[in-house]
Structures are given as C-alpha cells and as structure tokens.
Amino acid sequence: MSTENDMTAIFHALAHETRRRIMDVLKVRPGIGVGELAQEFDVTRIAVMNHLAVLEAAGLVISQKDGRTRRLHLNTAPIQMINDRWLDDFSSHWARKLTGIKYAAEAAHAKSNQAKSKKREGK
Amino acid sequence: MTKETKSQFDGKPKTFVWKVTINAPIETVWNTLVKTDEVLPFFFGAVCQAQDGLKPGKNMRMASADGKFAIVFGEVKEFKPPYRYSHTMSFTQNEGEDPAFTTYDLKEVRGGTEFTLTTECIPGTKTGKMVASGSFIVDNLKLLVETGKPNFAAKMIMAMGPLMGFMTPKISHIENWPLS
Numbered sequence: 095m096s097t098e099n100d101m102t103a104i105f106h107a108l109a110h111e112t113r114r115r116i117m118d119v120l121k122v123r124p125g126i127g128v129g130e131l132a133q134e135f136d137v138t139r140i141a142v143m144n145h146l147a148v149l150e151a152a153g154l155v156i157s158q159k160d161g162r163t164r165r166l167h168l169n170t171a172p173i174q175m176i177n178d179r180w181l182d183d184f185s186s187h188w189a190r191k192l193t194g195i196k197y198a199a200e201a202a203h204a205k206s207n208q209a210k211s212k213k214r215e216g217k
Numbered sequence: 218m219t220k221e222t223k224s225q226f227d228g229k230p231k232t233f234v235w236k237v238t239i240n241a242p243i244e245t246v247w248n249t250l251v252k253t254d255e256v257l258p259f260f261f262g263a264v265c266q267a268q269d270g271l272k273p274g275k276n277m278r279m280a281s282a283d284g285k286f287a288i289v290f291g292e293v294k295e296f297k298p299p300y301r302y303s304h305t306m307s308f309t310q311n312e313g314e315d316p317a318f319t320t321y322d323l324k325e326v327r328g329g330t331e332f333t334l335t336t337e338c339i340p341g342t343k344t345g346k347m348v349a350s351g352s353f354i355v356d357n358l359k360l361l362v363e364t365g366k367p368n369f370a371a372k373m374i375m376a377m378g379p380l381m382g383f384m385t386p387k388i389s390h391i392e393n394w395p396l397s
Contacts, residue, residue, distance in 0.1 A: 169236050
C-alpha cells in the first residue's frame with residue numbers, strides 16, 4: 095500500500111499541466127532523452143528539468159543513464175495504485191461503460207461538426 | 218497528444234519500466250518472484266517451470282495452472298539472488314516473433330524493497346502489445362507480498378483459468394515447448 099505522503103506527492107506532481115503533458119509524451123515515446131523532451135515544450139530546459147524532478151520524486155517518471163543521455167520512462171504503477179484505492183471491479187466496470195459512451199458520443203459529435211464545417215466551406 | 222505521436226523507435230526495441238516500493242524484506246520479494254511449480258497470482262495464475270531450477274542459459278516457461286499449455290517460453294539470462302532475474306520472453310501464441318526481454322531488479326531501500334520491471338520489445342509486434350501487462354505484474358506482486366492476497370482482477374483471471382483453455386491455440390500445447 096502507498097502511504098498518504100506518497101499519494102500527496104503523486105497528486106502534487108499531477109496538478110500541473112506541463113507535468114501532465116510530459117507524461118503524455120513519455121507514454122508514446124518511452125526512453126526519450128531529456129534534451130529531446132525539452133524541445134517539445136516552450137518553457138526552458140531548466141523548467142522542464144524541475145518538472146521532471148517533481149515527477150521523479152513522486153515515482154511517476156523513472157530516469158536511467160545511458161552514456162551521456164538520461165532516458166526517461168513513464169511509471170504507471172502509482173497511477174494503478176490510485177485506481178486500486180477507489181475503484182473495485184464493480185465500479186470500474188460501470189465507470190468504464192460510462193466513459194466509453196462519453197468518448198464514443200464525443201467522437202461522433204466531433205465528426206458531425208467536421209462534416210458540417212466542410213459543407214459550409216464548400217458553399 | 219503531441220505532434221510526434223508517430224514513434225521514432227519503429228523497428229528498434231522499445232523499453233518499458235515499472236517500479237514500486239514493496240513493504241517487505243528483499244528475500245521475501247525475491248522468493249515470491251522466482252517461485253517455480255506453484256500458481257503465481259501476479260503472473261496471471263500461471264506456473265513457472267524450469268529443469269533443475271532457474272539458471273542462466275536454461276529454458277523456463279510459464280505454464281497454465283492445469284499444466285496443459287505453455288503461455289510464455291524463454292531463456293534465463295541472469296539469475297543473481299536476490300537482486301536480479303532476467304529472461305527472454307515469447308508468448309507461445311505469437312510463435313516466430315522476436316522475443317521480448319524482461320528484467321526484474323530488486324534493491325533494498327528504506328521502507329522495504331524497490332522492485333523494478335523492465336521490458337524491451339520490438340514495437341508493432343503482438344508481443345510488444347502484450348507486454349503492456351507489466352503493471353499488472355508489478356502491482357500484484359506488491360499486493361501479494363504485503364497482504365498475502367492477490368487483487369480482484371488477478372483472482373478473476375485465475376478463476377477463469379480452465380475456461381481460457383478453449384481459447385488457447387494449438388501451438389501453445391505444452392508438448393510443443395519442451396524445456397530441454
């Protein structure tokens with residue numbers, strides 16, 4: 095089980111848009127170097143490194159030395175523990191159904207909006 | 218998502234890492250991890266089998282609880298109790314694909330044992346998609362060592378064991394995957 099202090103660190107780390115976006119990048123590009131990651135953001139490299147320090151302290155990011163580069167990985171285990179704390183099998187089944195409907199409806203809505211604006215452009 | 222969603226690692230191995238701190242001594246974590254011939258709730262209810270124990274250069278396989286199917290087949294690469302265990306890993310149903318490579322690292326830290334699972338696999342392969350189950354293993358090993366009980370999902374999978382036999386392809390039959 096994770097302690098309340100661990101949880102506080104995890105939620106503190108998650109409570110910043112740039113840090114969440116860093117996690118988005120690491121999800122699709124595991125093993126990316128710090129320099130490459132910094133290029134994805136408009137903030138300074140130092141700012142990105144500070145965010146990385148917060149994410150690492152919370153256990154959400156793991157960095158490994160590879161020669162002169164520091165390779166970064168997203169660690170999803172703490173997020174799984176958030177999940178385990180509040181979701182059980184029953185609630186996760188229904189919550190997933192609900193979010194599934196949400197994503198499907200939103201995708202359909204976006205698609206019909208796109209079609210409408212194309213039609214308008216065509217006129 | 219970012220503009221670079223397309224992977225730059227296409228064709229090259231991709232590394233995934235999961236890490237937890239387990240509130241238990243390193244020996245306990247190690248012994249739980251490397252148990253052979255016993256149902257492992259953190260590994261989808263499979264049983265780890267090896268001839269004369271897990272040793273570098275020797276084969277290992279994860280068999281279904283009833284012993285009829287080999288789910289995973291691999292070669293032990295490193296076995297350094299209680300710090301490191303690594304092996305190649307192929308899902309038998311993806312026969313012919315390049316194997317993935319799995320490493321378990323254990324480290325004594327304040328508050329217990331730091332447990333890290335690293336998997337390298339070729340993106341785009343079926344095996345590459347299947348190794349996403351790493352968090353299941355890390356999470357459940359932690360729960361099992363700390364509380365003695367697997368989580369609900371693990372219990373469900375174990376309960377489903379006999380049923381999954383119907384869905385398992387012929388190639389996965391245990392006699393197709395001898396240890397030596």
